[in-house]
Amino acid sequence: xxxxxxxxxxxxxxxxxxxxxxxxxxxxxxxxxxxxxxxxxxxxxxxxxxxxxxxxxxxxxxxxxxxxxxxxxxxxxxxxxxxxxxxxxxxxxxxxxxxxxxxxxxxxxxxxxxxxxxxxxxxxxxxxxxxxxxxxxxxxxxxxxxxxxxxxxxxxxxxxxxxxxxxxxxxxxxxxxxxxxxxxxxxxxxxxxxxxxxxxxxxxxxxxxxxxxxxxxxxxxxxxxxxxxxxxxxxxxxxxxxxxxxxxxxxxxxxxxxxxxxxxxxxxxxxxxxxxxxxxxxxxxxxxxxxxxxxxxxxxxxxxxxxxxxxxxxxxxxxxxxxxxxxxxxxxxxxxxxxxxxxxxxxxxxxxxxxxxxxxxxxxxxxxxxxxxxxxxxxxxxxxxxxxxxxxxxxxxxxxxxxxxxxxxxxxxxxxxxxxxxxxxxxxxxxxxxxxxxxxxxxxxxxxxxxxx
Amino acid sequence: xxxxxxxxxxxxxxxxxxxxxxxxxxxxxxxxxxxxxxxxxxxxxxxxxxxxxxxxxxxxxxxxxxxxxxxxxxxxxxxxxxxxxxxxxxxxxxxxxxxxxxxxxxxxxxxxxxxxxxxxxxxxxxxxxxxxxxxxxxxxxxxxxxxxxxxxxxxxxxxxxxxxxxxxxxxxxxxxxxxxxxxxxxxxxxxxxxxxxxxxxxxxxxxxxxxxxxxxxxxxxxxxxxxxxxxxxxxxxxxxxxxxxxxxxxxxxxxxxxxxxxxxxxxxxxxxxxxxxxxx
Numbered sequence: 001x002x003x004x005x006x007x008x009x010x011x012x013x014x015x016x017x018x019x020x021x022x023x024x025x026x027x028x029x030x031x032x033x034x035x036x037x038x039x040x041x042x043x044x045x046x047x048x049x050x051x052x053x054x055x056x057x058x059x060x061x062x063x064x065x066x067x068x069x070x071x072x073x074x075x076x077x078x079x080x081x082x083x084x085x086x087x088x089x090x091x092x093x094x095x096x097x098x099x100x101x102x103x104x105x106x107x108x109x110x111x112x113x114x115x116x117x118x119x120x121x122x123x124x125x126x127x128x129x130x131x132x133x134x135x136x137x138x139x140x141x142x143x144x145x146x147x148x149x150x151x152x153x154x155x156x157x158x159x160x161x162x163x164x165x166x167x168x169x170x171x172x173x174x175x176x177x178x179x180x181x182x183x184x185x186x187x188x189x190x191x192x193x194x195x196x197x198x199x200x201x202x203x204x205x206x207x208x209x210x211x212x213x214x215x216x217x218x219x220x221x222x223x224x225x226x227x228x229x230x231x232x233x234x235x236x237x238x239x240x241x242x243x244x245x246x247x248x249x250x251x252x253x254x255x256x257x258x259x260x261x262x263x264x265x266x267x268x269x270x271x272x273x274x275x276x277x278x279x280x281x282x283x284x285x286x287x288x289x290x291x292x293x294x295x296x297x298x299x300x301x302x303x304x305x306x307x308x309x310x311x312x313x314x315x316x317x318x319x320x321x322x323x324x325x326x327x328x329x330x331x332x333x334x335x336x337x338x339x340x341x342x343x344x345x346x347x348x349x350x351x352x353x354x355x356x357x358x359x360x361x362x363x364x365x366x367x368x369x370x371x372x373x374x375x376x377x378x379x380x381x382x383x384x385x386x387x388x389x390x391x392x393x394x395x396x397x398x399x400x401x402x403x404x405x406x407x408x409x410x411x412x413x414x415x416x417x418x419x420x421x422x423x424x425x426x427x428x429x430x431x432x433x434x435x436x437x438x439x440x441x442x443x444x445x446x447x448x449x450x451x452x453x
Numbered sequence: 454x455x456x457x458x459x460x461x462x463x464x465x466x467x468x469x470x471x472x473x474x475x476x477x478x479x480x481x482x483x484x485x486x487x488x489x490x491x492x493x494x495x496x497x498x499x500x501x502x503x504x505x506x507x508x509x510x511x512x513x514x515x516x517x518x519x520x521x522x523x524x525x526x527x528x529x530x531x532x533x534x535x536x537x538x539x540x541x542x543x544x545x546x547x548x549x550x551x552x553x554x555x556x557x558x559x560x561x562x563x564x565x566x567x568x569x570x571x572x573x574x575x576x577x578x579x580x581x582x583x584x585x586x587x588x589x590x591x592x593x594x595x596x597x598x599x600x601x602x603x604x605x606x607x608x609x610x611x612x613x614x615x616x617x618x619x620x621x622x623x624x625x626x627x628x629x630x631x632x633x634x635x636x637x638x639x640x641x642x643x644x645x646x647x648x649x650x651x652x653x654x655x656x657x658x659x660x661x662x663x664x665x666x667x668x669x670x671x672x673x674x675x676x677x678x679x680x681x682x683x684x685x686x687x688x689x690x691x692x693x694x695x696x697x698x699x700x701x702x703x704x705x706x707x708x709x710x711x712x713x714x715x716x717x718x719x720x721x722x723x724x725x726x727x728x729x730x731x732x733x
Contacts, residue, residue: 400507
């Protein structure tokens with residue numbers, strides 16, 4: 001794939017023309033880009049008076065400083081989850097083209113330039129469609145057109161419109177009815193210092209299909225402080241009786257602006273286990289919506305957040321019960337160090353038709369410093385009359401008596417603090433059924449905790 | 454010279470209020486000592502001070518570990534974990550819950566550090582297989598269900614379970630000196646007997662033990678070399694096992710009459726405590 005996009009470009013009409021030229025899309029998809037561009041031109045940056053942007057400080061975000069970037073020369077990072085799946089033992093597993101039987105497929109893009117795009121051919125034979133959006137929209141438009149940028153609302157705000165117009169380096173996975181992919185599919189979005197990522201992820205599971213998708217973000221290099229801008233979107237469709245395990249790990253360097261619109265639609269008796277983990281970025285503003293649209297659909301949402309320095313992470317979650325007898329269960333857990341901030345604003349919305357709803361949401365935060373601040377704002381909006389919806393939120397500190405108890409048993413104060421924090425997250429780790437993801441997250445969090453006082 | 458834990462003229466204050474007013478006590482390795490006394494006399498404070506709880510400020514006196522060569526190691530210079538690594542153990546009257554941390558994982562860290570006192574965090578833990586084997590054996594000896602170690606540390610434990618978990622830790626850590634703060638409370642008669650036997654088996658001649666108790670049952674298999682009575686922040690009388698039996702049956706009236714000064718101090722401390730109900 002060649003590119004002529006100038007690195008200095010901003011997100012304007014010229015850049016859009018270049019993008020359409022470099023990455024041609026079928027007419028319908030190109031028209032979507034244009035429509036989003038039209039919309040973008042009418043929008044200003046959101047401000048803090050809007051409820052989803054409360055306590056989100058965008059004053060230092062300069063929209064004209066960002067645009068599509070050229071492919072970097074730096075080697076891409078491997079990511080945090082990738083090494084968690086070691087080379088599988090040669091015990092007779094069919095080793096695909098990947099040479100790694102532990103992944104069913106792998107995808108990676110740097111600054112939106114796709115550098116890896118491979119799937120075990122055994123699944124292609126079963127009708128699994130996997131690849132870049134540019135490929136799949138062209139070859140399988142009939143299959144994905146109903147979903148592509150139809151699930152999230154690209155008109156909603158500046159960033160949603162920007163994403164709709166300028167998405168690049170995007171991955172599409174379609175698993176046909178009844179096909180089960182046991183091993184995970186790994187998708188890495190990376191940027192270099194000052195880099196930009198506008199990638200989109202679309203995952204569609206047909207009726208009765210099963211898959212595990214791990215997506216993660218990472219900055220190139222190891223400074224930890226590189227800057228960048230991610231304006232992403234994730235769309236998920238879980239068909240009738242299908243089961244998807246989705247994990248999104250955000251681990252950018254600490255100078256990266258991260259804005260993401262994410263939404264899943266779960267059909268009758270479909271099950272979704274969706275885990276969000278966030279360790280990085282300068283500022284994050286994430287919408288995570290789950291719509292349960294068919295009876296007996298289930299959505300489990302897990303959040304693991306660790307913030308430090310002056311990081312500011314804002315999450316708006318929606319559990320939307322549109323059909324009867326569905327279950328949603330959200331647990332977000334955050335630990336905050338230094339002067340960092342974490343905002344969670346959660347809503348359970350129950351439509352009139354959604355009788356026998358079982359909805360739950362909970363947010364626990366552990367304050368590791370006096371200067372950190374966490375806000376939990378749960379909300380219920382219920383129109384049906386026969387439902388069970390509960391919510392809870394806690395905020396606490398590490399108990400010095402716990403530290404002393406552990407010290408009395410020979411653990412250093414630091415070791416004790418790390419163990420207490422690990423224990424705090426255990427409750428949400430216990431819900432994540434992918435051991436290697438649990439372990440990777442636990443190790444990453446453990447390495448960040450400093451002695452709390 | 455035999456190894457010993459030597460406490461001299463120990464004064465301890467909590468938030469500026471003096472609780473211990475000159476405690477002298479020497480425990481040799483292999484000896485059992487009983488410490489009795491009314492509630493609020495300062496028994497638990499002594500345990501916390503020996504272990505180094507930050508709230509308990511030592512205002513005067515010393516706590517020293519004397520090794521086989523007769524060299525004194527100043528316990529007050531050590532962090533609480535340093536004390537544990539030096540072989541001091543406190544079985545808590547009310548152990549803390551650590552939700553999300555399995556007892557087995559906690560103990561693996563603990564055992565590794567105590568057996569390798571110079572271990573830094575991040576260095577290797579005791580091999581899993583070896584640890585599990587040892588833990589399984591110890592739990593069997595203590596008639597504990599192996600599932601117990603998979604539970605989170607003291608989280609949702611009954612009073613009796615907490616005490617048994619403390620004894621399990623004692624058995625795994627095999628300290629040189631152990632302070633058992635009311636390890637019998639919350640246990641029924643059978644459990645106390647089992648605990649008493651277990652402690653005797655764990656301790657043997659290898660451990661110096663200070664048993665803080667209101668009862669004599671725990672002493673059944675751990676005959677104290679000396680029984681000490683604490684009143685008003687001081688040890689006012691020491692005797693043989695017959696003293697424990699007497700106090701258990703007859704209470705502290707004779708002691709209070711015999712040591713009016715300490716009894717007055719006790720009343721004063723009691724009055725102060727009532728004024729500040731939030732304090733420990």
